[in-house]
Amino acid sequence: MANLTLVQAINLALVQEMEKDDRVLILGEDVGLNGGVFRVTDGLFKRFGGDRIVDTPLAESGIIGTSIGLAMAGLRPVPEIQFEGFLGPAYDQICSHAARMRTRTRGAFTVPLTIRVPVGGGIHAPELHSDSPEAIYAHQPGLKVVMPASPYDAKGLLISAIRDPDPVIFFEPKRIYRAFREEVPEDEYTVPIGKARVVCEGDDLTIVSWGASVVQCMQAIERSSASIELIDMRTIYPFDIDAVEESVSKTGRCVIVHEAPRTCGFGAEIATQIMERCFLQLEAPVQRVAGFDTIMPYYKLENDYLPDADRIELAIQEIGAY
Amino acid sequence: MANLTLVQAINLALVQEMEKDDRVLILGEDVGLNGGVFRVTDGLFKRFGGDRIVDTPLAESGIIGTSIGLAMAGLRPVPEIQFEGFLGPAYDQICSHAARMRTRTRGAFTVPLTIRVPVGGGIHAPELHSDSPEAIYAHQPGLKVVMPASPYDAKGLLISAIRDPDPVIFFEPKRIYRAFREEVPEDEYTVPIGKARVVCEGDDLTIVSWGASVVQCMQAIERSSASIELIDMRTIYPFDIDAVEESVSKTGRCVIVHEAPRTCGFGAEIATQIMERCFLQLEAPVQRVAGFDTIMPYYKLENDYLPDADRIELAIQEIGAY
């Protein structure tokens, strides 16, 4: 056991999977000697050499497209895309190929690929460095989409992702890369893709969230006198609607918190499924505390954009009064 | 007035806007002499010449990226992307630039761009020629997303789109390009972006749909003995939730029908907002009759994938019995 940050937990997972399985290789911009712009691959170049930790040309479609080829050949590439804002150029390779390969070839070819991408706002970065596109990829059948909210989960989920026989987008909430530490076992372990985590239990209200927002939810819960159950989805697709259903059936009230713009965000899917499954138990409409339907502003205003404990607290009060 | 197909109505809108405004130009693959693979730009090359109807290299990011430049300079480019499956390579230019230009420059630059794209299944086309990505672009703030379901609306909405000072993705449901005709005025007129259309009125149930699915909805309604109100959204963003609210407040029941995969589809957003706005009037959970969360199959199975009148009819019966 060691007390690790999320960055360290991911680094540890990468090291362990690479030691164990020489089909695993890492490619991307600045992942080599530099250890990545967030230093997530720090030390790996030295340890595993330039054949397994590969600095590529600056081209995201190229990184993902060649990774698809590597994966089709049976390797387990783990490409890094530097910021979620630069997934865009790779969108087509991800959605037109990685997501479709297994079904369009009826299993002749598969794409066991794990795309690591820092995600979300809150670090005062330049434009296009603070977005949250998880719903885009959840809408694309054939992908799995994961977003851990803690170091322990990050390690376990990343190991699951790398071993998963299908393509996984592994979003790493950059705001909590080094925000706190947690006990993380040295030994390998997996956290299953598709299972939510009940962060704390409660009876009055359910909060559903994922990624860095989980921290804001916890702050709001601490301030509140209500008995609140917090669910960290951990996986965006496939998602653990059973865990949500179970909780909301009990509490009758739900607030969903996410950074992405509200319209067509993943919150809409969860809210809809709650309505479908807990229709008779619902005491108030499910509430979304989300990013606004605007471009994430430059950093001077980003705190006005991001859902924070204040906005969550208000929603808790309001839904309670409904 | 003339009795026109949807293709003809769009062609007419293009001709009229080009005659009226020489800032309008068309670019894309095969839009010139060939008149586009669906013949939507038929005759335009002859009429307006190669400077205004431009065959470009085969590169969707290039088409949209140069269109952004053309628009920043004050022109009104109307690029065509051949099929929605080939929007992928242009995703980054659309979402990282077109959608952001006005706000990131605080109005110094704007992108009055209309991207025309055939959309959806049902024509027995090869893979990647039958998808429905409207939710992806509805989730991206800064865009407008339009999808007409009739020749009359197609003409009026396209004229609105071309005149709109912001970027519009204009999805053309290819299944109904030539499926039926409608009286379309010769004179120019506009249909406002952001306003739904009540196709028929009813008291028992509301069906909300858009694009080619509206036809299937009408078939199901004809078969049903219930009194059903059908709303054609016409615009995916900004969307006319007031029209939906008004209807569902009255009927208490709603079925949403769309071709795109269910998870994180635009149906989820509407369903959620119905819950938010009509919570106390809802008699049953809003139902989604949508594409499955799979890749749209090759054409031998596409009819099993697409929501048809049978599936809609079942949902009508089931929600009625809830």
Next chain:
Amino acid sequence: MPITKVLEAQIDHVSILDEHGNFDESLGKGLIPDEDLIKLYGHMVICRLLDEVAFKLQRSGRMGTYPQNMGQEAPSLGAAYALETTDWMVTCYRENCGLFWRGLPMEKILQHWMGDERGNDIPRELHATPIAVPIGTQMLHATGLAWAAKYRGEKRVACTFFGDGATSEGDFHEAMNFAANLDIPVVFFCQNNQWAISVPGKIQCSAPTVAQRGFAYGMDCLRCDGNDIFAVVHCMNKAIASGRDNKRPTFIEAVTYRLGDHTTADDARRYRDAEEVELWKARDPITRIKAFMKSRKIWDDSKQAELEEHADEAVSAAVKRAEGIEAPNKEDFFNWMYAELPEQLVVQRDTMRTSSIGQDPSQIESPQASQQS
């Protein structure tokens, strides 16, 4: 010296057997043994026939949209002939002739265009990837496949095929650039058939040659008459050697022509002159081999008659096999989505519904009753 020359480059064009029957012995001798030439010729004849039959299948409603390969048999066949079966073939949709040479059953291609994914279920030992529909995207996969071979210390190369239009896509550039800079053994094989649907080659590449696209990456660039199978094999041999030994990619431009429409959904008369087509009919890759073999006395009319009969049989049998495949099961489009199907997809499959009430009939009082109403 204010102006210093820092680089010089040139492009050569290779032609061995031209359409007038000229044969260059210096390059051509021994390149393709006679018995192989006979086989290659026979194979092209069969493929041409299949292509014609496929066109008719579409016209009579027995197949969906189909892109004819007619006139472009030599490029992919020459390439497939030069490659080992352990080398990857990463194709577009005008490489039927090469794929069939590799061993792909003809019915697989028919099945694909008949709208059935199982047409893409290519036996692994063929080392061939299925038809790529989104233009320009598959070259990156070839780069990845060849990279994997290099990573594992295998001597395998990947040869990827694409049209002139495809060289306009950004992914083409990225694939070339990755291969050149990371030393990955890929043969980038451009079938320059001079049209991308209705758009002429000059709109895709206004440079004098497409071959020079490779200069941008410091790559070896070869250009040849693509309708001359000898020239194709010559270039491929060079490219393969360089890939196998030095892990260097090569760019090949094979100049050819699409004799048919772009696909069965297209009508090429809208945008190109009949004369141009006639000109290229005279440059047909098949007839020139036949003439050459006759001049070498290794082919005659009776052999031709025999071949044609065989071709008829082979093609009819393939069509029969394709049409005899049992209809796909609608569960298939669920079952192959993931190695393990997520629960919500299981429910969607088992109920064929996306509506929550329909998926969970306990939600309604009496579903049976209501369904009968």
Next chain:
Amino acid sequence: MPITKVLEAQIDHVSILDEHGNFDESLGKGLIPDEDLIKLYGHMVICRLLDEVAFKLQRSGRMGTYPQNMGQEAPSLGAAYALETTDWMVTCYRENCGLFWRGLPMEKILQHWMGDERGNDIPRELHATPIAVPIGTQMLHATGLAWAAKYRGEKRVACTFFGDGATSEGDFHEAMNFAANLDIPVVFFCQNNQWAISVPGKIQCSAPTVAQRGFAYGMDCLRCDGNDIFAVVHCMNKAIASGRDNKRPTFIEAVTYRLGDHTTADDARRYRDAEEVELWKARDPITRIKAFMKSRKIWDDSKQAELEEHADEAVSAAVKRAEGIEAPNKEDFFNWMYAELPEQLVVQRDTMRTSSIGQDPSQIESPQASQQS
């Protein structure tokens, strides 16, 4: 003739004033009049100082991440000097020196990196687009802007700037290809500073020159010492003439070097040798002009002292102006989304909520009461 040469190409490197003080009269004479050279030099000195001050602003928490321009003053300045103000400048983020020459107030750039969109609100008459953050994307906009000029019959060209790394992106290829094939007057100006963050140039382009990227499009390709403003101006003059008169694009590779870290978030010592940096410090674009002007007796220490004083003042004033701008209003990030704000956005802005109950307080019994609880 089985093998025919069909194309020859070459790349020349241009150097006029080198780091040892050698000046080529044949190309250099009259290229930049003395009074202009003095101005250009003074401008570079001010820009260098601003760059250093910006670094300190970031370090002291008064600004966000900032990419230093240090060492790369000559390329964008030479280009801006050669262009007309009616020509478009479509930049990346290492063209401060050129943008300021064009007339962009220095505080605009500071404001941008201080996290304020209003830094991008560039006066229209400057014909400059704001800093582009996503690498490789802005060249397409330049192509569109120049195309619009051609469409309107204007004589305007667009010059777009990007790094060596950017030439690996697909959009770079598409922009070059569109411009070449559709005859659009763009100057593609690559600042090859030999690094893309930690990745060395050879990973982006293993060809001997980056300039030869232009061969792929049959484009004119020029290469020069980017730290030599004379060479830059020489190449730009050629490119501009070709664009204005013949609507032909040109590709320019200006070889330069990033003396600082990639950005303030980077530490270049992790990946590159101090010696390399020292080598390039000796090739500084500013010091060589100073030496040259001194040798020509048009500059002396007192002028230098005066200039430095003026630079201090100018930069302090710019920082003061940037820091004096009133804080942005949080309504701004709504208000500029569309020409006309959709209703749902109006509600989000006015309530600063996305929750339905919060947006419509009539939905709760006593909102005031509950908010006070």
